[in-house]
Amino acid sequence: MERTWCKPLPAAELLIKGGRVVDPESGVDAVQDVLVKKGKIVEVGKDLKAGKNTRVVDAAGMLVLPGFVDLHAHFRTPGREDEEDLATASAAAAAGGYVAAFGMANTEPVMDNASLLKGMARQAEADALIPVGFFAAVTKGLEGQELTEMGELGAAGAVAFSDDGMPLPTAAITRRALQYVKVSKRFIAVHAQDASLFKGGQMHEGPASARLGLTGIPDLCESLDVSRTLDIAAYEDAELHVCHVSTEKSLEAIARAKEAGVRVTVEATPHHLTLTDECVASLDPNLKMNPPLRAESDRKALVEALRSGLVDCVATDHAPHASEEKDVPYEEAPFGCIGLETAFSVLHKELVESRDLDLGTLVTRMSAAPARIAGLDAPAIAAGVTADLCVVDPAAVWTVSPETLQSRSWNSPWLGQELTGKVRLTVATGRVAWDDLA
Amino acid sequence: MPKRDLISIEDLSRADVELLLDTAESFLPVLERDIKKVPTLRGRTIINLFWEASTRTSSSFDLAAKRLSADTLALKASGSAVEKGETLKDTAITLSAYSPDIIVMRHPSAGACQTLSANTEASVINAGDGKHQHPTQCLLDLFSMRQNLGRDLDGLKVFIIGDILHSRVARSDIMGFQMLGMEVTLVAPPTLMPRGIEEMGVKVEYDLANLKDADVIYLLRIQKERIKAGAAYLPSLREYSQLWGISQARLGPKQRVMHPGPINRGVEIASDIADDDENLIAHQVFSGLAVRMAILYRTIVGYSDGAASGEVL
Ligand SMILES: [Zn+2]
Ligand SMILES: [Zn+2]
Numbered sequence: 001m002e003r004t005w006c007k008p009l010p011a012a013e014l015l016i017k018g019g020r021v022v023d024p025e026s027g028v029d030a031v032q033d034v035l036v037k038k039g040k041i042v043e044v045g046k047d048l049k050a051g052k053n054t055r056v057v058d059a060a061g062m063l064v065l066p067g068f069v070d071l072h073a074h075f076r077t078p079g080r081e082d083e084e085d086l087a088t089a090s091a092a093a094a095a096g097g098y099v100a101a102f103g104m105a106n107t108e109p110v111m112d113n114a115s116l117l118k119g120m121a122r123q124a125e126a127d128a129l130i131p132v133g134f135f136a137a138v139t140k141g142l143e144g145q146e147l148t149e150m151g152e153l154g155a156a157g158a159v160a161f162s163d164d165g166m167p168l169p170t171a172a173i174t175r176r177a178l179q180y181v182k183v184s185k186r187f188i189a190v191h192a193q194d195a196s197l198f199k200g201g202q203m204h205e206g207p208a209s210a211r212l213g214l215t216g217i218p219d220l221c222e223s224l225d226v227s228r229t230l231d232i233a234a235y236e237d238a239e240l241h242v243c244h245v246s247t248e249k250s251l252e253a254i255a256r257a258k259e260a261g262v263r264v265t266v267e268a269t270p271h272h273l274t275l276t277d278e279c280v281a282s283l284d285p286n287l288k289m290n291p292p293l294r295a296e297s298d299r300k301a302l303v304e305a306l307r308s309g310l311v312d313c314v315a316t317d318h319a320p321h322a323s324e325e326k327d328v329p330y331e332e333a334p335f336g337c338i339g340l341e342t343a344f345s346v347l348h349k350e351l352v353e354s355r356d357l358d359l360g361t362l363v364t365r366m367s368a369a370p371a372r373i374a375g376l377d378a379p380a381i382a383a384g385v386t387a388d389l390c391v392v393d394p395a396a397v398w399t400v401s402p403e404t405l406q407s408r409s410w411n412s413p414w415l416g417q418e419l420t421g422k423v424r425l426t427v428a429t430g431r432v433a434w435d436d437l438a
Numbered sequence: 439m440p441k442r443d444l445i446s447i448e449d450l451s452r453a454d455v456e457l458l459l460d461t462a463e464s465f466l467p468v469l470e471r472d473i474k475k476v477p478t479l480r481g482r483t484i485i486n487l488f489w490e491a492s493t494r495t496s497s498s499f500d501l502a503a504k505r506l507s508a509d510t511l512a513l514k515a516s517g518s519a520v521e522k523g524e525t526l527k528d529t530a531i532t533l534s535a536y537s538p539d540i541i542v543m544r545h546p547s548a549g550a551c552q553t554l555s556a557n558t559e560a561s562v563i564n565a566g567d568g569k570h571q572h573p574t575q576c577l578l579d580l581f582s583m584r585q586n587l588g589r590d591l592d593g594l595k596v597f598i599i600g601d602i603l604h605s606r607v608a609r610s611d612i613m614g615f616q617m618l619g620m621e622v623t624l625v626a627p628p629t630l631m632p633r634g635i636e637e638m639g640v641k642v643e644y645d646l647a648n649l650k651d652a653d654v655i656y657l658l659r660i661q662k663e664r665i666k667a668g669a670a671y672l673p674s675l676r677e678y679s680q681l682w683g684i685s686q687a688r689l690g691p692k693q694r695v696m697h698p699g700p701i702n703r704g705v706e707i708a709s710d711i712a713d714d715d716e717n718l719i720a721h722q723v724f725s726g727l728a729v730r731m732a733i734l735y736r737t738i739v740g741y742s743d744g745a746a747s748g749e750v751l
Contacts, residue, residue, distance in 0.1 A: 145667035147629075149677040176670045179628040182644055183681060236628075 003159050003375060004100055004131030005124035006090070009431035011039035012387060015050035016425075019059025019391060023066050023381040024360040025368050034064055036387045039430020043383050057425060057437060059391050065363050066379035067099025067388040067428060069370040070340060071267055072164070072189075072243055072315035075132070078120070079108025084320040084408050086120075089340070090128040091406035092318070094434035096340040097390035097423040099130055099379055100371070101318075105137040106165035112137040112148045114156040121157060130428035133374070135162045138177045138188060144169035147180050154184025159374050162189035164243055167225055169195065174229055178238035187239035187265075187373075192225035192250070193291070202331055204277040204292040212281065214331065217292050223249035230257040233264060240264045241373065244317050246272045246291040248301035255310055265373050267315035268302050270343045271413055274350040275299070279413070285326045285333035286411045289319070303356050306365055313370040314362075316343050320409030338412050341405055345421035346414065348394060387427040391437075396422035442737055443562040445551040446571045447613040454741050455580065455617060461732035462581050462725070468505065469728060479508040482738060483536055487529070487543040488565070489515040489550070494699060494723075495565050495574075499542045502730035511536065526550055530557035539738055543567075561737045569606050575698055576610035578729040580618060582696065582721045583654065592619035595651055599625040599682060600658025600706050603632050603671075607698045608658060612638055623652070627682065629671040630664070646682065650690060654718075657684060657697045657706045675705045686710040694718055 014036040021032040021044065033048035034041060050056050070093060076084035084092075093101040105111035111120070111134055124132050136158035140146045142165065150161060161181055168174040168190060181188050198221050203209050205216020226242060230253055233240040245251060245266050257264055271289065276296045280287050287293060305311040319336030326333050344366065351357040368378035379388035399418050402410040426434035443449060450458070468476055484503040488496045496512065503510045513533075524532075526545070530553070533541065538560040543551060548570035555562040566572040583591055596615050602608045602624050615622050616639060623641040624631065636642045649655070660678055664671040672678055684695060685708030695707070695717040703709050711717060 139670075140673070143667075145670065146665065147670050147673040149673040151677050151681045173670055176629050180673075182628045 002157050004133040005121045006128040006131045006429065007125055009129070009433070011430050012036050012427050012432050013038070013054045014057060014387075014427070014432075015048060015054050016057045016059050016064055016391060017048070019062045019064035021064045021381050022359055022363055024364045025066060025378050025380040026382045028381060029360065032064075034381060034389070036427065036430070039387055041381065041383055041385055041387050044381060057391065061393070061395065062424065063359075063392040063394055064381065065097065065390050065392060066367040066381055067390050067426060068097050068344065068366040069374060069376065069379070070098050070101040070316050070318065071241075071313060071370045071374060073101045073103050073318040073340060074106065074320065074336070075103035076320050077107060077123070078116075082408070083322050086124050086127040086132060087129070088406060088408040089318070090130050090132055091434070092338070092340040094129045094426045094428060095406045095423060095436070096342070097344050097392060097426055098340060099388040099390070099426065099428035099433075100133070100374070100376060101130065101340070102133045102135060102159050102374060104162060104164040105135045106142060106163075110137050110141050111135065112140050112142075114149065114152045117153060117156045117158055129433040130426070133157065133159045135160055135164070135189065137161065138163045138168065139173065142166050144173055147176060150181055150184040150186070154186050158184070158186065160186045160189055160241065162191070162243065164189065164191045167191055167193040167195060168229075171228060171232060175232050175236060178233055178236045178240065181238060187241050189241040189243050190225070190229050191243050192222050192229055194221050194224045197221035197224070201292070203280050203288070204294045206277055206295050208277040208280055212283070214280075219247035219249050219294065219298065222247050222291055223253055226250040227253040230254065230262055230264060233257075234260065234262045238263070242266045244269050244272065244291055244315065245302070245311060246294050246298060248298045251301050251305050251310060258310065265312045266310065267313050267370070268306060268311045269315060269317045270339055270346050271337060273299065273302050273306060273314070274346050275413060283330040284413075285328060285330050286337055286413050286415055288330055288333050288335055289317070289337050290335035303351060307357050307361060312365070313373060314343065314347065314366045315370065316340050320407055321411045322409060323411070326411045336411065338405075338407050338409055341407065342400060342412060342414050342419060344392060344423060345419040348421045349419065386430045388429060389427050390423050391425040392421060392423050394421045396420070396424075398422050439740060441559065441561045442741070443551065443555050444573055444733060444737065445555070445562060445564045445567075447573045447576050447610045447617070449573070452617050455577065455614065457741055458577055458729070458732050458736055459581050459584055461736060462728040465728045465731045475505055475507060477507045478735060479503070479506040479738060482508045482540075483538045484508045484510050484540045484542065484734060485533055485536065485538045485560070486510065486512040487533070487541055488513070489543070489545045490566070492544055492566070495544065498726040499565060499730050502727055502734055505727070505731055506734060508734070511538075526553050527557050530554050533560075534558055540734060563733060563737065566606055569604050570609065572606040572610045573614075574730055574733055575607050576614035577733065578722060578725040579611060579656070579696060579698070580614055581725040581729045582718045585725070586718055586721060587654070587694070594620045594653045595623070596620050596654045596656055597623045597625055597649060597652040598656045598658065599646075599684065601630045601660055601664065602626045602635065602658070603630045604661070605658050611656065612640055623648070625682065627672060627678070646688065649688060652693055655684060655689070655693055655695045657695060659698070659700065659702055660706050679705050682706070683708060684711060686714070696722060699723065
């Protein structure tokens with residue numbers, strides 16, 4: 001059943017020559033050529049010959065990877081097209097090596113009915129460069145009171161259900177949602193947060209918040225709700241996805257739940273995997289996100305969990321904000337940062353090159369794992385499958401700026417910084433969606 | 439003879455149930471006569487005590503008692519001592535002054551029949567207590583099945599579909615249907631399925647994928663209250679009807695539909711089914727009278743064969 005939509009682009013005819021193909025799904029890590037005809041990978045091997053009308057891409061020194069899948073983005077449409085829309089969000093995703101991305105339901109109006117979902121699917125067919133899909137809300141208007149029509153929304157193609165941006169306010173509504181979601185054969189994705197502990201919070205509670213005089217958001221704020229929600233999912237034998245896990249305490253609860261057989265999957269963001277609360281000392285509003293950047297011990301635990309698979313996948317929580325919203329004092333700024341275009345560069349540089357994580361594991365966590373959670377086929381670099389891949393120059397240095405970003409917003413934690421590693425080509429569902437080689 | 443209550447279907451043995459159904463059948467000719475009355479319970483007093491509105495059930499009991507020539511007294515919660523704060527125990531003691539033989543009671547709380555029974559000499563017949571039991575509905579359902587589908591209900595497959603969580607009818611029917619050898623499958627949205635109900639020996643399903651296996655489809659009323667904020671059992675009646683509502687298009691030729699009423703057209707049941715006389719819904723209403731006559735009669739004269747129905751008519 002359809003869960004993603006994009007505009008029809010011409011099918012790619014490509015010979016990607018001499019790149020290092022890294023695809024754990026196919027068990028490949030070797031310099032190979034990849035021949036794409038009519039959007040399909042027809043051959044992977046040495047010294048492949050291009051036919052006429054086939055573009056040859058010199059990938060020497062580059063990585064050829066299965067395309068990435070983002071389970072957690074905010075497309076900001078409908079409602080805040082001044083910040084992002086499907087054209088710019090999908091362009092940003094393509095520029096980050098993504099071949100599919102899913103938008104959360106906290107739009108204006110809220111994605112809580114099937115007619116809106118169907119309308120956005122039509123919009124995606126007109127605007128989206130890569131396949132995009134949508135979460136639908138758990139509760140009408142994200143108000144935490146009444147369930148949405150999950151049966152109809154699932155049939156219309158909602159990938160899953162989430163009130164992301166808001167926690168589910170009570171154990172009772174969480175329970176109802178976890179019961180009722182079974183009619184759609186989907187899962188509930190939770191933004192875990194104890195509202196009473198979150199109130200007024202500005203950053204992670206710890207030495208940095210003490211020094212900066214900012215109201216803290218304790219790690220408990222997340223882990224209490226994670227634990228409670230896991231308990232309910234276990235009780236109802238329901239499928240749960242934990243969004244943007246950020247604390248070691250939450251990971252401990254998740255480890256226990258997974259051990260006990262609870263059907264839970266987990267994502268972590270590039271920023272939580274690479275930055276800490278100490279960074280907030282700059283009081284850069286682009287470092288204000290929810291959940292907040294945590295302690296170094298939390299970050300280390302997250303990296304280890306990503307390595308071990310306790311954290312199943314990377315998700316960006318790409319959250320565009322207009323510059324006027326972020327061009328304010330830290331304490332007045334809204335939460336959220338963009339992430340689609342920087343995810344691989346940052347994780348490759350900070351985790352792979354530092355040898356905390358091997359490249360194959362990172363690729364799995366960004367590609368096959370999130371694809372399976374979303375109910376998509378895992379992208380692979382193998383003969384016979386539709387081309388969903390990206391070509392990355394791991395040594396290229398580039399500066400994050402409004403000019404280099406495809407997103408309509410530039411509230412990146414790395415704004416103005418030089419990053420190493422750049423996606424040069426993205427082929428999504430057999431079409432060239434990003435081309436930085438020409 | 440010690441008094442005999444009918445609070446739960448579990449108060450009856452299979453033989454009791456079959457005797458009640460036979461007795462009800464023997465009353466059918468009475469209901470066809472010009473003068474639809476027998477003197478059987480002349481001089482007996484039957485009180486209808488309804489703490490919840492239910493025109494259908496209270497009038498059915500009232501008429502059943504009158505057909506048997508009993509003296510009847512109907513008490514409703516509104517305007518009575520109940521509203522002045524009298525407890526159920528006090529009410530029971532007060533009613534003892536009338537020396538009733540039977541008190542038929544509907545009450546919003548499970549356990550009310552036990553409280554009443556402990557404080558009265560009268561036999562108590564449960565006309566619905568909370569979400570617990572509604573044994574007379576079950577008996578009339580069985581009667582309708584037997585009259586329409588044949589006397590042997592053994593092995594019949596019944597799907598009970600709807601708000602099982604809040605349904606006293608479902609709880610009585612599960613027990614009664616199983617007692618007569620039927621296989622019961624429950625279908626409900628996961629939010630309206632009581633946890634652990636499979637321990638009653640039923641199959642539990644959340645969709646209609648296996649509906650074709652059903653001989654009888656028993657629908658339960660879906661109440662709007664289930665959608666309200668704070669309840670959040672269902673997103674909408676529209677989605678309920680799409681996923682669990684029964685229309686002719688979902689039925690095979692031999693499948694028969696039942697419903698305890700009152701029906702919600704367009705929610706759990708489509709009009710094409712509600713209006714189709716092949717189904718048993720109208721017959722269930724008809725059965726109510728004969729079955730309740732049988733229950734009142736057996737409660738007073740006893741469940742033994744010695745008091746065979748024929749000789750008393
Ligand atoms: Zn969130
Ligand atoms: Zn988010």
